[in-house]
Amino acid sequence: MENPYLIKIGEIALKGRNRAFFEGLLFKNIKRKLNSHRCTITGKQGRYYLSCTDADKKVIDYALSTTFGVVAFGEVRKVPKSIEAIKDASEKMCEEILYCSEGKKFKIEARRSDKSFTYNSYQIASIIGQHLRDTFPQLSVDVKTPDWIINIEIRETCLIYGPLKHGPGGLPVGTAGRGILLLSGGIDSPVAGYLMAKRGLKLDAVYYHTYPYTSDEARDKVVKLAQKLSPFLSGVDLLVIPFTDIQIRIKERAKEEEMTLLMRACMMKIAEIVGLKRGAKCLVTGESLGQVASQTVESMRFTESCTNLPVFRPLIGFNKEEIVELARKLGTFDISVLPYDDCCTLFAPRRPIIKPNLKKMSESYSELEVEKLIEEAAENTEIIHCP
Amino acid sequence: MENLIYLDWASTAVPEEDLIYESVRASVKSFANPSSIHKPGKEAKELLERSRKMIADTLNCKPENIIFTSGGTESNNTILFSTLKKGRQNGIVISGIEHSSVFEPAKTLKEMGIHVRIVPADQNGIVSPEKIARVIDKDTYLVSVMTVNNETGAIQPVKEIGELIRRREEHLQKNIHFHTDAVQAFGKIPFIPEDLGVDSASISAHKIGGPRGVGALYLKKPLAVLYCGGGQERGLRPGTENIQGIYGFTLAAERRNSRLKEEFKRACELKEYILDSLSSLNGCIFISGRDHNSYSPYIINVSFVPLPGEVLVRVLSDRGIAISTGSACSSAHKKKRLRILENMGQPKQIAESAIRISFGPSTQKEEIDEFLDILKKEVNSLQRVAVKL
Known part of the structure; x- marks a missing residue:
């Protein structure tokens, strides 16, 4: 008898008539990660059962722990509907729990939807609770503040499961439409992408490559970041944009203090062009208010004015340490701190402007006469699929 | 390419291709462990000692002054970390332009409580002997100044530094170990350790067309180091000897020094x-x-x-x-x-x-x-x- 996985969802359950849409994408995203295995998902009312006959447990765990929409999950034991079989299975499960948990206080939660079963919920809980106490004298029952719970459900079959693992929560990727993530090699932008994907946004990422002023190692670093993010994003296309000609034009024509802002403006424009082609309806950046000169209110007002798409900045109110903490959890931090710069010192002004005037900046931008170069860059994008 | x-x-x-192949052939022929006392072992030992003699000749020193190592980094580390055998009260002096294989061990020693003094070079990349002499005190055990800087090519006044160290030794009435990282000097500019007055020097094979992963330490007098093992290389660098590397190194050293x-x-x-x-x-x-x-x-x-x-x-x-x-x-x-x-x-x-x-x-x-x-x-x-x- 093969064991299914129980999947619990959070806010999807609250969706009214749209629920099927959310569920559909959740199932699709899970199956996508297990596509080389035979699997089915059944169930309703916020409780789903994933059956996957030939996948390794680690593979399933990883798939579920990286899929937004999954709040909790765990392997469920399927046993024959007899109290002896339930006793045996509970005992085994208890051993497993004791192996990795210090807690000694437990509770049995029983539910019986098949009313033909000999014992009712209360009786099942009492019998199994007693049995476990007899078998493991160190345990005690605590129904109010247990360290862990064993669940027993009597349905068409009998299902038993212990503590569930945490999923990432949020909404299934794709339910909020598409967006473009401006991905640099830094610490912030991967975290921003993660946070927006958590709210259901399907993302493609753009990276601006300024070879030979930035290295291929810097580019490879961004590819690694995209690959690291990919499971959470349900796959991502990294669009590598050749940016050298634009960067040179800015260097040639811009005032030194405006170089960074004009570069950001061009990046927004290109992101919009390639994004619209892919059905994106927003841009996502890792900006955090006041972190650097190009992230002041005035600076962002200008860069935002360069695109008609809304710009989402999920880290706007985050401190650097908070971002670092998330990046570490995500596993992107160690990649981000590799010593390959994503901007050459030649193009970094010594004293960048921090309170730009919108009108003046827009004029400076027009003076670049960069539209054709921007179109060419968008045209010559290299696409790297990160499944 | x-x-x-x-x-x-x-x-x-x-790499000097012909010499690399020659060393491979010789080491396959004399494959046995030089520590073994049977005939093939003795044959390998003979090749090892012949190599030692050849390297010693290029440095105008005795064969027993040569300890084969895995290269410059190991040679430098061996000397730097020998400080630990001398006890915590011993300090070291290095120049600010040392290669990472001296600079990083010094940093580690500092973390371990050893007093480390770093003497900067001037704008031309040259370290002043007087400045070195000035920071040497009664606690100084080791001074390390490279012979040729790997980034600028600046040749350091090693001989003058050596002379001043000897004077300080007399004044302080104690021995000071003077080490030089000669990796960029050996086989390229005239380099005779004895003439420069150093107690030890690091040299490396792959900088002169020899194979990777082999080098040597010139050591005037035996020294207590951190390595322990089977006693090879006079106990200073235990481990079965890398005959192929050592012989390839020797051939390359001979070729470079002859020309x-x-x-x-x-x-x-x-x-x-x-x-x-x-x-x-x-x-x-x-x-x-x-x-x-x-x-x-x-x-x-x-x-x-x-x-x-x-x-x-x-x-x-x-x-x-x-x-x-x-x-x-x-x-x-x-x-x-x-x-x-x-x-x-x-x-x-x-x-x-x-x-x-x-x-x-x-x-x-x-x-x-x-x-x-x-x-x-x-x-x-x-x-x-x-x-x-």
């Missing part, structure tokens, strides 16, 4: 030629001087301010030319890469712009011409972007 112009000899020399004078003269001419040719380029600043007594003729350090060195290295690499920024050992780490030039008091911009051109015996004049042509073109076009005209 076809048509590669290789000008990064200071990080690794082009040292001619090659030195040729390198001086090539260096002069390159310096003359580049000096008119926009933003050109030489960190390596022209005086061949003070700078190795095999290394040129030049900046084209404000062009970042790494940009130029990438552009030239795409054109089939291999040069480097600073030293290869620290190219990937920006802060470490700038350490030596910044220690010399060079402005950050010059340090960031620095590239290193280094060559060796098989470098041809025609290659240099082609390189100079391409470099000039690329520098001019990149400078048009870098400096707003």
Whole structure:
């Protein structure tokens, strides 16, 4: 008898008539990660059962722990509907729990939807609770503040499961439409992408490559970041944009203090062009208010004015340490701190402007006469699929 | 790579192919463990000792002064960490322009409570013997100053430093161990440890066309070190000897030293030629001087301010030319890469712009011409972007 996985969802359950849409994408995203295995998902009312006959447990765990929409999950034991079989299975499960948990206080939660079963919920809980106490004298029952719970459900079959693992929560990727993530090699932008994907946004990422002023190692670093993010994003296309000609034009024509802002403006424009082609309806950046000169209110007002798409900045109110903490959890931090710069010192002004005037900046931008170069860059994008 | 112009000899020399093969053949023939007392063991031992004698001859020292190691890094580490055997009250003195294989162990020793003094070099990359002598006190156990700097080619006044150390020894009535990292000197400029008054020196095979992963430590007198094992190499570097590497090293050392004078003269001419040719380029600043007594003729350090060195290295690499920024050992780490030039008091911009051109015996004049042509073109076009005209 093969064991299914129980999947619990959070806010999807609250969706009214749209629920099927959310569920559909959740199932699709899970199956996508297990596509080389035979699997089915059944169930309703916020409780789903994933059956996957030939996948390794680690593979399933990883798939579920990286899929937004999954709040909790765990392997469920399927046993024959007899109290002896339930006793045996509970005992085994208890051993497993004791192996990795210090807690000694437990509770049995029983539910019986098949009313033909000999014992009712209360009786099942009492019998199994007693049995476990007899078998493991160190345990005690605590129904109010247990360290862990064993669940027993009597349905068409009998299902038993212990503590569930945490999923990432949020909404299934794709339910909020598409967006473009401006991905640099830094610490912030991967975290921003993660946070927006958590709210259901399907993302493609753009990276601006300024070879030979930035290295291929810097580019490879961004590819690694995209690959690291990919499971959470349900796959991502990294669009590598050749940016050298634009960067040179800015260097040639811009005032030194405006170089960074004009570069950001061009990046927004290109992101919009390639994004619209892919059905994106927003841009996502890792900006955090006041972190650097190009992230002041005035600076962002200008860069935002360069695109008609809304710009989402999920880290706007985050401190650097908070971002670092998330990046570490995500596993992107160690990649981000590799010593390959994503901007050459030649193009970094010594004293960048921090309170730009919108009108003046827009004029400076027009003076670049960069539209054709921007179109060419968008045209010559290299696409790297990160499944 | 076809048509590669290789000008990064200071990080690794082009291997002497015939000698590498010869050493492989010899080591396959004398394959046994030199510590074994049977006939094939003795045969291997004979090859090992013959090699030791050959290396000793190139350094004009006794065979027992030679300890084979895995290369410069291990040789330097062995000496630096021998401080720990002397007890915590012993301090060390190093120059600020040492290779990471001296600088990093010194940093670790400092973390372990050893008193470490770092004496900076002047703007020309040369360490003052007086400044070294001044910081030596009754607690000083070790002084380490390299012979030729790997980034600038600056030749350090090792002999003068040695003399001052001996005077301080007399004054303080204690022994001070004087070590030199001679990896960029051996086989390239005349180098006789005894003449320089050093107690130990590190040398490496792959910088002179020998195989990777082998080198030696010249050691005047036995020393207590941290390694323990089967007692090979007089207990200083235990472990079954790398006969193939050692013999290949020996053959390469012999070849280089037999032609040292001619090659030195040729390198001086090539260096002069390159310096003359580049000096008119926009933003050109030489960190390596022209005086061949003070700078190795095999290394040129030049900046084209404000062009970042790494940009130029990438552009030239795409054109089939291999040069480097600073030293290869620290190219990937920006802060470490700038350490030596910044220690010399060079402005950050010059340090960031620095590239290193280094060559060796098989470098041809025609290659240099082609390189100079391409470099000039690329520098001019990149400078048009870098400096707003």
